[in-house]
Amino acid sequence: MTSIDQLDFELLAKLTVNARAGIAELATDLGVSRNTIHMRLRRLQETGVLMGFRPVINFSAVGMPVQALVSLELDQRRLANVVEGLRGLPEVLEVKIQAGREDLLVHVAISSLEALQVLTAAIVDIEGVRKTTSTFSVATPIPFRVQPLLDHITTGTGWGRSTPAPTDL
Structure with a gap:
């Protein structure tokens, strides 16, 4: 089992809203280095947490x-x-x-x-x-979502070992 922390959650949340966001944009939005984003994305993919980027079709x-x-x-x-x-x-x-x-x-x-x-x-x-x-x-009052679950499992986990969580998010 792979554990994810609050930074992973925020990264996944950003990708949920815009899966086409670039590493530089994600790094700026989250206040961390591009290398951190790159390494996090690679780890999330290699461990099977992030299984791909797909379009949402109407x-x-x-x-x-x-x-x-x-x-x-x-x-x-x-x-x-x-x-x-x-x-x-x-x-x-x-x-x-x-x-x-x-x-x-x-x-x-x-x-x-x-x-x-x-x-x-x-x-x-x-x-x-x-x-x-x-x-x-006949209707979809709650479309497929992952954010509430990810928020629940990452509450209190912090933003990784070396980076404190930003105070303005």
Whole structure:
């Protein structure tokens, strides 16, 4: 397990707002050297804390206004086959293995409810899928976020070994 401190939190917070921010800009904003930012970013990436920089897509703007969570019950011996089948469906955004009644939770973006019906039929055709149950997203009052969790786990950790926390943040 990798521990992160308040400086890591502030760095990640800045990147959450603007993943395209440069090292010099981040260093200036956080009141530390560019080398410190560079080393922190490298450590966060090498330890797997920071897994990449991705754009946030407005699916409605690209013609995919319907998002759904499709729960799958599987023949557990066919898990790998089902995952590979789902990987081949472009509307599948994410697949999570679950504990509980359903085995997989599949997040999809589609153009219409009719398209969801076609997609779920394609999912059921994957060998090993026994049943699907769909739940639709009608709004997202709290979009995906990490800042409150990072703030919680870094409270009281300080700003690293040699740099005191700035007083004006």
